[in-house]
Amino acid sequence: MKSISAVFLVVASLCVPLPSMGGEAVPTDADRVLQKRAIELEENLRCLVCQNQTIADSNAELAQDLRRQVREQIAQGRTDAEIVAYMVQRYGDFVLYKPPVKATTLLLWFGPGLLLLAGGLALFRNVRTRAGKRAAPPELTSEEHARASSLLGGGPGKDSA
Amino acid sequence: MNRFVLPLGIFIVLAAFLAVGLRLNPREVPSPLVDKPVPAFKLAQLAQPEMEFTQKDMLGQVWLLNVWASWCVSCREEHPVLVDLAKARVVPVIGLNYKDKPQEAKAWLKQFGDPYMLSVMDQDGRVGIDYGVYGVPETFVIDRTGVIRYKQIGPVTREALEGKILPLVRQLQKS
Numbered sequence: 429m430k431s432i433s434a435v436f437l438v439v440a441s442l443c444v445p446l447p448s449m450g451g452e453a454v455p456t457d458a459d460r461v462l463q464k465r466a467i468e469l470e471e472n473l474r475c476l477v478c479q480n481q482t483i484a485d486s487n488a489e490l491a492q493d494l495r496r497q498v499r500e501q502i503a504q505g506r507t508d509a510e511i512v513a514y515m516v517q518r519y520g521d522f523v524l525y526k527p528p529v530k531a532t533t534l535l536l537w538f539g540p541g542l543l544l545l546a547g548g549l550a551l552f553r554n555v556r557t558r559a560g561k562r563a564a565p566p567e568l569t570s571e572e573h574a575r576a577s578s579l580l581g582g583g584p585g586k587d588s589a
Numbered sequence: 590m591n592r593f594v595l596p597l598g599i600f601i602v603l604a605a606f607l608a609v610g611l612r613l614n615p616r617e618v619p620s621p622l623v624d625k626p627v628p629a630f631k632l633a634q635l636a637q638p639e640m641e642f643t644q645k646d647m648l649g650q651v652w653l654l655n656v657w658a659s660w661c662v663s664c665r666e667e668h669p670v671l672v673d674l675a676k677a678r679v680v681p682v683i684g685l686n687y688k689d690k691p692q693e694a695k696a697w698l699k700q701f702g703d704p705y706m707l708s709v710m711d712q713d714g715r716v717g718i719d720y721g722v723y724g725v726p727e728t729f730v731i732d733r734t735g736v737i738r739y740k741q742i743g744p745v746t747r748e749a750l751e752g753k754i755l756p757l758v759r760q761l762q763k764s
Contacts, residue, residue: 476723479615489688490723493714518721520621 462502469498469508473515474523482525620721620740627654627735628719632709635686635694642683642709644735651761653682653754654729655705655745656717658689659697661725667744668701674750675704680758684708687717687725730754732761 470484477488483495494515501511515523527533568576622628631643655671657664671682684705686694691710698708711717720729730739739757741749 476618489714493718497718517621518718519723520618520721522618 465508466495466499466502469502469511470495472525473498473512474525476519476523616724617742618723620737620742622721622729622737623740625737627729627731627737628716630709630711630716630719632685632711632716635684635691635698635708635710638691638710642707644731647681647683647731648735649733651680651733651758652706652731653680653758654685654720654731655682656685656687656720656722656725656727657708658687658725659693660689661687663744664726665701667726667746668704670745670747670750671704672702679755680762681706685716685720686710687722688712688714728754730757730761733764 467484471482473483473494475481475483475486475488475491475494477490478486481491483491483498485491497514498511501514506514512524521527521533527536529537627644629644631641634640634642674680675682682705684707686708688711691712694708694710698705714722720727724742726744728741728745729737730741732738738761739754741754745754
């Protein structure tokens with residue numbers, strides 16, 4: 429009897445919803461417009477701890493602190509540009525998922541286009557030279573013509589008549 | 590023969606780029622704060638919480654700011670290096686105790702030795718953000734006029750200390 433009640437207790441305890449262990453993100457902004465702005469900013473800022481995640485995605489402590497910064501600064505009435513500048517001033521351009529166009533990033537921005545252009549040019553030239561080669565029909569002697577015709581089943585000299 | 594030259598050339602260039610890329614450490618993000626004035630802070634001291642300390646108190650001397658925490662594993666790795674540095678009395682080291690519990694921080698210093706002139710408490714990590722801290726430990730070399738001259742990301746190793754930090758400190762102390 430004791431063991432049955434123990435089993436019952438265990439099963440019952442599994443049915444009780446436990447408070448979430450992970451700690452759900454509690455929305456702090458009552459204003460939905462500000463909330464949307466905060467999320468948009470956070471989705472464009474890189475978390476420096478887990479470098480391939482935005483601070484919106486990451487649950488690293490630094491990302492949480494930076495999210496708090498973004499929300500506080502929005503509440504203080506700062507513009508998006510000011511908040512981004514605040515982050516860049518501290519962490520460099522690396523925090524931006526979209527790096528600015530400047531001398532050191534020219535290759536990054538335009539390199540793929542240049543590669544595409546170079547590849548296209550190479551392909552174009554290659555195709556043209558090949559087309560030039562194919563344009564001249566192969567010259568056959570009459571003997572070869574006859575042989576080709578017989579192989580194709582048309583009989584000798586039939587097509588040359 | 591000629592038709593192999595171009596692909597081979599492209600391959601060599603690509604391999605060279607990838608080889609360099611492999612040697613870079615993606616965790617070392619160059620700090621935009623180097624050659625800029627130290628961000629201002631005013632924080633309570635770890636040993637005497639009623640006393641405040643600001644970066645202005647160090648004006649006129651070359652100093653190191655070491656960001657540390659008792660929960661930080663790599664801090665243990667660099668700690669003996671800092672303790673030895675403190676014994677040599679070459680340069681004062683200020684500790685920025687980052688997002689730590691004062692009790693645990695004090696116990697940690699008691700256990701491993703205290704190389705700091707003093708430590709200040711940045712419990713909510715706001716000063717850390719001003720310093721662009723993203724991976725504890727980090728160490729800043731700051732000159733007499735309060736300008737950051739170098740940032741070491743990750744533990745201060747003996748090689749980093751002898752090869753980079755101390756030569757820079759000596760040079761800054763002379764000027």
